[in-house]
Amino acid sequence: MRSTWKRLFVVAVAALGLAAQADAAVGKTKLKVGYAPGGGSVLTFLAQDQKLFEKEGVEVELVQFASSSDGLNALNSGKIDIGISFGTAGPLTFISKGSDFSIIGGHLSGGHPVIALPEKAQKIKTIGDFRGKTVATPRIYTADIVWRGALKRAGLDPEKDVKIIELKNPAAVLEAVKAGKADVGIGASSILLKAKESGVAVVGWSNYFFPQHPCCRIVAKGKAVKEDPETYRAFLRAILQAEKIKTEKPELAVDVNKRYLNLDDKMAREFTLEPHQETHADPNRKGVTRMWHDMKSIDYVEGDIDLNRYVNVDLYRDALKELQRRNPKDKFYREAKKRFDRQN
Incomplete structure (x- = not known):
């Protein structure tokens, strides 16, 4: 009898351990994503609307901010996990002042x-x-x-x-x-x-x-990315799939922006299809580097940093590689790979 109770106790403890691990895993897949209203958020809106985050095992809560500085301060303090539309200059400024930010992808290039x-x-x-x-x-x-x-x-x-x-x-x-x-x-x-x-x-x-300059970069806390890279890879896989949808079904992107930003038909169309705005998930390390040098040349920031510590292109590369594995004949992902090789 004593041995039976002992076995039951061991099983119960193991079950509790597995449950705790499951709870921890679920916790890791929840991301609070900050954004500012504008053209730089459509890929995340699409991914949320088309349940692409859910498909990749990530639960996303969208949090709106009135300004980039407000959003980046929230990221810096841990109130959100990712920023998607707070520019490039803003994150770089925070990085220059010691913030542990990691640029892992993009949303918008040009278009201001x-x-x-x-x-x-x-x-x-x-x-x-x-x-x-x-x-x-x-x-x-x-x-x-x-x-x-x-x-x-x-x-x-x-x-x-x-x-x-x-x-x-x-x-x-x-x-x-x-x-x-x-x-x-x-x-x-x-x-x-x-x-x-x-x-x-x-x-x-x-x-x-500055032709095709990077703007809205996907930014996360560097420590969080290191501790749980798969969650951020999953996020990027969803964003890449959203970019494919916007490319192939622009009318759907118009409808999503209309609903998420509460626009009328005319404004939603003009806003979403504005040709000066390019929406790519690629991190564009070369463009970010040029932006950093511009900031130094106009005395916007002081000192120097090793950008390779703050621009993580590996997560995007892995996310794209996985989508290519799933879709070996897909032209969109082949073109995305060419862009990645050119810009990073």
Whole structure:
């Protein structure tokens, strides 16, 4: 009898251990994903809507933030696990100040509008036309870095040749332009619809300053990525599949953005299919490196870092490799591999 109870006790303890392990595994697959409303979130919206995260074994909770800095502060403090649409300059700025961030993928490249009132639009055609202008720009946003880097390359001094009004977010930039406080504003994809609705003119795009520049990167805590890489690989597999859907079924992407961002038909179509916005899950290490050098050239950041410590391309490579294994004849994944080899 004693031996029977002993065996039952061992079985019970083992069962409790397995249950605890199962609970821990379930816990690891839950991710709080932060985003800012704008063009940089559609792949995650698609993955959520089409149950791609669920398919890959990841439970995602979406958390919206008003600005990139708010979202990155939340990531830094552990309130969220991933940021998807907080730019490139923002994460790099946090990294330069000691944040344990890891860039593991991408969402948006290019696509940030340069805006002005219609009566001033004809005065802004080239980078040289910014000389003598009052420019509103959102501090630590990617478009701000791209524009300042272009000024530098054109031989203009941002401190002397341009009057810069630094604001917290692109929405404040739009208001400054509308109120006539700035001749021109360096915007972001998040204000594109409001700019068009309010009659503000789009006079250029960030792509003009830095073609195909990286913007919304997928950012996570470096320690979390090291401790549980498979969860982040699974997240990227879902995002890659969402990119395939957007490429092959753009109307579905329009519908998803319409529902997730509460847009009307016309705005959803313009926003989702805007040709200056490119949505790729690729981390684009080369583009991120160039962005870092631009930030240093305009004294945006000080010191130096080894970017290889903060840009993890292995997770994306593994995610893509697995999808190619599942779909050996799929042209989309072959093209994604070519892009990866070119950009990383």
